[in-house]
Amino acid sequence: MPFPLFAIPLNMGSGTWAITIIASLGFVVMFGLSSAGGDYQGLINTTLENDSLAREKRKNKKQP
Numbered sequence: 001m002p003f004p005l006f007a008i009p010l011n012m013g014s015g016t017w018a019i020t021i022i023a024s025l026g027f028v029v030m031f032g033l034s035s036a037g038g039d040y041q042g043l044i045n046t047t048l049e050n051d052s053l054a055r056e057k058r059k060n061k062k063q064p
Helices: 014-037 040-062
Strands: none
Touching: none
């Protein structure tokens, strides 16, 4: 009998548990790889720079 934490309410057998665990581990690994390979810091810096430039433009427009 599989571990009864979710097996009874979800009617999951041993094969379904194995597939669920493999899929979950695969998701975590792929998410980690995409996070490591992505340039999220560059995206954040570019967004902050563009926001700063937009604020300066608006500030200069308001002052005659």
